[in-house]
Amino acid sequence: MENKKLIKRLAVVIICLLLIIAIGYTSVYNVGTNTGKNIIGTVTSPIQKVFYNIGRVFSNSYESILEIYKVREENIQLKERVYELTNENRILLDIVENQEYLKNEYEMRQMIDYDYVKSQIISRDPNNWFQKFTIDKGTNEGIKNDDIIVHAAELEEDLVVIGLVGKVIDVGNNWSKVITIADINSSISFRNIKNNSSGILKGQIDNTIKGYTFSKDDEIKVGDALVTSGLGEIYTQNLYIGKVISLERDDGLTIDLQVEPVVDFQELHNVYVLKIER
Amino acid sequence: MKKVFPFIILFLSFVIQSTLFQFVSIMDIIPNISLLFLVIFSIQLGEYYGGLLGLFLGIMTDSMYLGFFGINTLIYFIIGYLLGTFKENVYREDYLTYYSAVAVMSVAYNMIFYLIIFFLRINTDSLLEIIRPIILETILNLILLYPVLKIEFYLIDKVGIKVKYY
Numbered sequence: 377m378e379n380k381k382l383i384k385r386l387a388v389v390i391i392c393l394l395l396i397i398a399i400g401y402t403s404v405y406n407v408g409t410n411t412g413k414n415i416i417g418t419v420t421s422p423i424q425k426v427f428y429n430i431g432r433v434f435s436n437s438y439e440s441i442l443e444i445y446k447v448r449e450e451n452i453q454l455k456e457r458v459y460e461l462t463n464e465n466r467i468l469l470d471i472v473e474n475q476e477y478l479k480n481e482y483e484m485r486q487m488i489d490y491d492y493v494k495s496q497i498i499s500r501d502p503n504n505w506f507q508k509f510t511i512d513k514g515t516n517e518g519i520k521n522d523d524i525i526v527h528a529a530e531l532e533e534d535l536v537v538i539g540l541v542g543k544v545i546d547v548g549n550n551w552s553k554v555i556t557i558a559d560i561n562s563s564i565s566f567r568n569i570k571n572n573s574s575g576i577l578k579g580q581i582d583n584t585i586k587g588y589t590f591s592k593d594d595e596i597k598v599g600d601a602l603v604t605s606g607l608g609e610i611y612t613q614n615l616y617i618g619k620v621i622s623l624e625r626d627d628g629l630t631i632d633l634q635v636e637p638v639v640d641f642q643e644l645h646n647v648y649v650l651k652i653e654r
Numbered sequence: 655m656k657k658v659f660p661f662i663i664l665f666l667s668f669v670i671q672s673t674l675f676q677f678v679s680i681m682d683i684i685p686n687i688s689l690l691f692l693v694i695f696s697i698q699l700g701e702y703y704g705g706l707l708g709l710f711l712g713i714m715t716d717s718m719y720l721g722f723f724g725i726n727t728l729i730y731f732i733i734g735y736l737l738g739t740f741k742e743n744v745y746r747e748d749y750l751t752y753y754s755a756v757a758v759m760s761v762a763y764n765m766i767f768y769l770i771i772f773f774l775r776i777n778t779d780s781l782l783e784i785i786r787p788i789i790l791e792t793i794l795n796l797i798l799l800y801p802v803l804k805i806e807f808y809l810i811d812k813v814g815i816k817v818k819y820y
Binding site: 384388391392395396398399400402403445 | 701723
């Protein structure tokens with residue numbers, strides 16, 4: 377009797393060991409089950425087919441009751457989808473409404489000779505009255521210090537120019553800090569398109585741009601368009617700055633003037649970075 | 655016939671499990687009816703039958719659905735054998751025994767299964783992610799146990815299998 381029990385227990389242990397070995401072996405080599413599969417499959421598959429079909433017939437009739445849970449989940453998913461589509465629709469509408477703007481951008485792209493990167497403004501510096509901002513591209517895209525930031529601007533109907541925004545002052549892997557021309561630390565040399573008279577423009581604390589001409593005798597009028605002159609070796613030539621909105625001739629050696637930039641810095645969202653080889 | 659009868663029942667339960675029950679999934683969980691029959695038969699018929707039935711059911715399950723052989727066989731074999739050893743200490747009509755056995759074995763089956771496939775690196779999900787299905791399956795098994803027991807008692811009495819003591 378004792379012997380019998382011992383043999384039984386031994387058999388159990390041996391079977392367990394064999395099964396563990398089988399698990400290990402088949403999990404590594406993934407063989408050995410095909411024959412068994414075939415035999416058992418041949419026996420069971422016709423029976424299973426019958427039961428499966430019965431099950432399908434039954435399930436069709438009371439699926440709706442059993443799967444209320446699933447229906448609810450599906451409902452939530454569909455609602456989410458509706459929100460998603462509404463949002464997408466809104467974005468598309470936005471694009472349709474902005475087609476003018478996109479056209480301008482396209483025309484500007486045709487004009488740019490330099491290698492450029494399109495980038496998005498990701499943050500603005502709140503302490504500096506929105507005169508500096510950060511964009512989402514950096515050295516990974518080949519941006520360096522002093523690269524020029526421009527944006528498309530429409531002067532009149534179908535006349536698009538490259539509007540000057542500012543330059544890069546600090547650059548990281550995937551971000552760059554940009555100083556706009558309206559910033560108090562920024563200064564540009566300008567040229568009057570009409571008569572090539574030139575001068576210096578500086579940003580002011582109140583977001584305006586003021587400057588002076590080099591000579592008191594320069595002919596400059598309100599409404600004249602100013603572009604960059606290329607002096608100073610940071611801003612390349614012929615980037616559109618803006619129009620003169622007021623002039624002040626005092627007794628000094630220069631003419632003071634105020635300029636309205638062609639780019640509205642508060643409305644900027646996407647800008648172009650010109651990668652300039654120096 | 656009398657000796658083969660449990661195997662036939664188990665085979666039928668396995669077929670039903672793999673076909674009909676796929677349609678009555680509640681929250682994507684399917685109750686394990688073959689496990690119920692295995693537990694009941696093992697408690698009633700002892701470790702010899704229990705082990706054999708476990709091997710039978712496990713080999714069927716493994717050969718049908720898993721790419722690697724032996725996990726179900728090992729677990730079902732151990733369950734069948736272990737429950738069989740309790741046979742002499744339980745009354746056949748004691749429902750509480752069946753309920754506690756099914757509860758423990760449903761959890762144990764899934765836990766051992768999880769452990770094995772975890773260490774074989776087949777599925778390395780966190781344990782937390784499988785707790786909900788395990789609990790759900792156990793509850794479903796317990797709910798199903800009552801009708802299954804009724805059917806089983808009826809069939810056993812009809813066929814007239816004597817509960818033998820070894």
